[in-house]
Amino acid sequence: MTALLEKAIDRVSVLPAKKQNAIAHLLLAEMDAEAKWDKSFKSSQAELAKLAGDALSEHRKGKTRAMDLSHAL
Numbered sequence: 001m002t003a004l005l006e007k008a009i010d011r012v013s014v015l016p017a018k019k020q021n022a023i024a025h026l027l028l029a030e031m032d033a034e035a036k037w038d039k040s041f042k043s044s045q046a047e048l049a050k051l052a053g054d055a056l057s058e059h060r061k062g063k064t065r066a067m068d069l070s071h072a073l
Helices: 003-013 017-043 045-060
Strands: none
Touching (some): 003 017, 017 045
């Protein structure tokens, strides 16, 4: 365990049980979300590489144009 995580756990351990559980739920949800994203990206690498190759091919053939971002946001 890292020193920073140990420090965080020490601080959380003195909180009331309700707050400890709320923080635990947040940590677990974040870890689950991160695992989901990792799995999603790993399973789509071949498709993403193909799409990137297609986009580069179209750009090299002059089939793309620059986006006007002056009105963005």
